[in-house]
Amino acid sequence: MRVSTKITGVFAIIFFLSIIATGCVTAQKNEQGSDGGDTPARIEFEQGIIEGNILVNSQPDNEADGTIEPASGDSLYMTDSGTITVTANVPAAGDYVVKIYYALPTSYGDKENNVMVNDTDLGPQKFPATGGKWTAKWIQATLQEGDNTISISHNWGYTWFDYLTVEALF
Ligand SMILES: [Ca+2]
Numbered sequence: 001m002r003v004s005t006k007i008t009g010v011f012a013i014i015f016f017l018s019i020i021a022t023g024c025v026t027a028q029k030n031e032q033g034s035d036g037g038d039t040p041a042r043i044e045f046e047q048g049i050i051e052g053n054i055l056v057n058s059q060p061d062n063e064a065d066g067t068i069e070p071a072s073g074d075s076l077y078m079t080d081s082g083t084i085t086v087t088a089n090v091p092a093a094g095d096y097v098v099k100i101y102y103a104l105p106t107s108y109g110d111k112e113n114n115v116m117v118n119d120t121d122l123g124p125q126k127f128p129a130t131g132g133k134w135t136a137k138w139i140q141a142t143l144q145e146g147d148n149t150i151s152i153s154h155n156w157g158y159t160w161f162d163y164l165t166v167e168a169l170f
Pocket of ligand 1: 044045046073074075076161162163
């Protein structure tokens with residue numbers, strides 16, 4: 001009698017845990033579905049507002065500057081001046097991660113360029129050497145509901161930019 005009570009108790013606990021586990025999986029699926037899936041939308045820099053000495057779809061001179069792997073599409077080469085401005089639309093105000101996909105030729109070291117989000121100047125941001133690979137520079141920013149302006153301005157320049165994504169911080 002005591003043994004069967006224990007067994008019943010164990011099954012009850014397993015049943016209870018399985019309900020919790022199922023609930024967690026369902027909640028996770030709903031969360032992923034609510035933000036439109038796992039892949040955040042790409043905001044292409046070449047479709048933004050481009051000012052100054054910035055070349056579109058430029059690839060470096062491989063002999064002089066080292067190499068960069070091909071971009072996923074058009075990219076921008078910021079040289080000795082310029083500002084790139086794009087608009088990111090988010091469903092709710094809050095903290096987000098802005099991932100700026102950039103590249104530096106194999107022969108280049110770190111670069112710094114200025115980043116501005118809406119009216120907030122985040123100042124010089126370090127873009128570490130990438131060895132010719134396209135790399136995401138992560139920047140945390142507080143965004144407002146709806147449209148947000150994100151701009152990258154020349155500081156050291158000589159940096160290639162492809163696109164950015166914006167993801168909510170949970
Ligand atoms: Ca691009």
